[in-house]
Amino acid sequence: MKTLKFIAISALLAAANTVFAHSNQIHEPAGPMTQETQEQQAWGVAGDARSALRTITLNMGDDMRFSPHHFSVKRGETVRLHVVNQGQIMHEVVLGTQASLHEHAQMMLKFPGMQHAEPYMAHVAPDTSEDLVWNFNRAGSFDFACLIAGHYQAGMTGTFTVTE
Structure with missing residues (x-):
């Protein structure tokens, strides 16, 4: 019986290791946004790059800060967030609520290699940039944050306001 439990636990851990493998790799977008792939979030929905009339550059670095750490958009506006990693280590930006970011950050501490790719996040290798297009509806x-283990805890967070 102990052998069976050991085998089952080993298989689960191996599967988790495969699912949660996260390294300095850049995650490719899931593909073109369609109505089926646009999941409404409390902070908006994935945007179509052709609809973005404005670009906001978000810089991030190894000082564990975003610049700017706050931005404002109008409700219904589709914006291209041009996310620039000026540091020497991997960073990311994830849009969300305080609660969703805190929960995700706790998961990242438990599984620091967790792989994830959602339209409301961008993983950016050192000295590169990525675009995140979002409709703030x-x-x-x-809030937004870098959820790589330790970065969120070091204060790598920011806020955004969506006005009427």
Whole structure:
């Protein structure tokens, strides 16, 4: 019986290791956004790059800070976030609510190699940039953060406001 439990636990750990493998690799976008792939979030929905009329550059670096650490958009606006990693290590930006980011950050501490690719995040290798296109269709105050283990805890966070 102990052998069976050991085999089952080993298989689960091996599967988790495969699913949560996260390294300095850049994650490719899931493909073109269609109505089926656009999942509404509290802070908006994936945007179509052709609809983005404005670009906001978000710089991030090894000082564990974003610049700017706050930006504002109008409800319904589709914006291209041009995310620039000026540091020497991998960083990411993830849009969300305080609660969703905190929960995800806790998962990243437990599984630091976790692989994830959602339209509301961009993983950016050192000295490179990525674009994240988002339609901010819900008004309110929201957050963004780098959730790589230790970065969020070091204060690598910011806020954004979606106005009517």
